Structures are given as C-alpha cells and as structure tokens.
Amino acid sequence: DKHPLHNRWTLWFFKNDRHKTWNENQKQVTSFGFVEDFWALFNHIQPASKLPVGCDYSLFKEGINPMWEDPNNLKGGRWLITLDKTKRNLSMDSFWIETLLLLIGEGFDDDSDEVCGAIVQIRAKQDKLSVWTRTAVNKDACTNIGHRLKEALQIPENIQIAYQTHVDQEQKSSSMAKSTYVL
Numbered sequence: 138d139k140h141p142l143h144n145r146w147t148l149w150f151f152k153n154d155r156h157k158t159w160n161e162n163q164k165q166v167t168s169f170g171f172v173e174d175f176w177a178l179f180n181h182i183q184p185a186s187k188l189p190v191g192c193d194y195s196l197f198k199e200g201i202n203p204m205w206e207d208p209n210n211l212k213g214g215r216w217l218i219t220l221d222k223t224k225r226n227l228s229m230d231s232f233w234i235e236t237l238l239l240l241i242g243e244g245f246d247d248d249s250d251e252v253c254g255a256i257v258q259i260r261a262k263q264d265k266l267s268v269w270t271r272t273a274v275n276k277d278a279c280t281n282i283g284h285r286l287k288e289a290l291q292i293p294e295n296i297q298i299a300y301q302t303h304v305d306q307e308q309k310s311s312s313m314a315k316s317t318y319v320l
C-alpha cells in the first residue's frame with residue numbers, strides 16, 4: 138500500500154493575469170500525503186522550465202498559504218537562489234525536484250519543522266528558487282537549512298545565497314531586500 142509522507146503538502150500555481158489581483162492569481166492545484174501521489178502529480182504537470190514567464194509553482198505544507206501574510210510566514214523569510222535564464226533548461230528542473238524531495242522527505246534534519254515551503258519562479262531576467270522558513274531570528278535553524286539546500290543543489294561554495302525576511306522583502310525600496318544571512 139501507499140507510503141505516507143511525514144506531512145501533507147499542497148501544490149500552488151501562479152499565473153500572472155494582469156486583470157486579476159495577486160491573490161486571485163495564486164491557485165491551489167492539489168494536496169497529497171503519500172509518496173506515490175507526489176510522483177503521479179509531478180509526472181503529470183508541466184516542468185517548471187516550460188512554464189510561461191511570470192508563472193510560479195509553490196509547494197507548501199497543507200494549511201500554509203504561499204504568502205507573506207500567512208500566520209506561519211509572518212515572522213519568517215526565504216533562502217533565495219537566483220538562476221540565470223541561460224540555466225533554465227540546464228538546472229532549473231533538477232534544482233526544483235531536488236528541493237521538492239528535500240521538503241517532502243523532511244531532509245533538513247531537526248529543522249524540517251521550520252520549513253514552510255518552496256517556490257520556483259519563471260521570470261524574464263532571472264529565474265528564482267526559494268525556500269521559505271518560519272522564524273527568521275532562529276539563526277541556527279535558518280543557516281542549517283541554507284547549508285542543506287546548497288549541499289543538495291551542489292551550489293559551489295563561492296556562489297552566495299541570501300536569506301531575506303518577508304518583512305524586509307515587503308518593505309524593500311531598491312530591487313533587492315537586505316540580506317539577514319548569507320552563505
């Protein structure tokens with residue numbers, strides 16, 4: 138019989154329809170709690186690298202919306218990995234599946250409870266992959282999650298990734314919010 142996951146997860150899809158609000162564009166696709174159902178879903182949908190520019194996939198724990206204002210995200214932030222669009226067909230999909238497997242496999246050791254979800258975003262200039270965590274001030278948990286992410290995605294030591302709080306991201310004035318942690 139089917140193999141249960143430690144958590145249930147919900148896949149969301151964002152398509153940038155200018156006539157709708159950001160919230161209206163954020164759609165739930167489905168939720169799952171078994172390994173077999175994850176693979177059936179993943180093998181059924183478009184790969185991230187094939188989505189139109191402006192689209193996102195988000196995989197969050199069931200009950201947590203992929204939005205700053207969700208109570209589980211209010212005090213948190215994200216590890217952000219930017220991908221040059223030339224890498225879209227090279228590493229985007231492998232980065233995304235590796236991140237998904239870390240999430241559903243609770244691959245962040247004791248800090249897996251700190252993880253809320255992950256988002257992959259197809260954009261004109263730079264694609265983005267982020268892992269959202271619950272509590273920005275939990276430095277040890279945040280940095281362990283960041284290390285595990287770099288390790289799983291085989292991101293070289295000299296390539297920096299940054300952690301930004303959602304509050305800083307919401308209130309950013311320049312193009313990039315300030316970084317709370319860098320690895």
Ligand SMILES: CN(C)c1nc(=O)c2c([nH]1)N([C@@H]1O[C@H](COP(=O)(O)OP(=O)(O)O)[C@@H](O)[C@H]1O)CN2C
Binds near residue numbers: 160203204206260
């Ligand atoms: C409740 N609420 C409205 C709300 N709640 C949110 O949680 C939330 C937003 N709004 N977001 C809006 O999308 C724009 C692009 O962000 P982007 O991350 O797609 O980045 P790009 O500029 O499209 O690359 C953001 O500037 C923000 O306006 C983003 N976001 C996470």
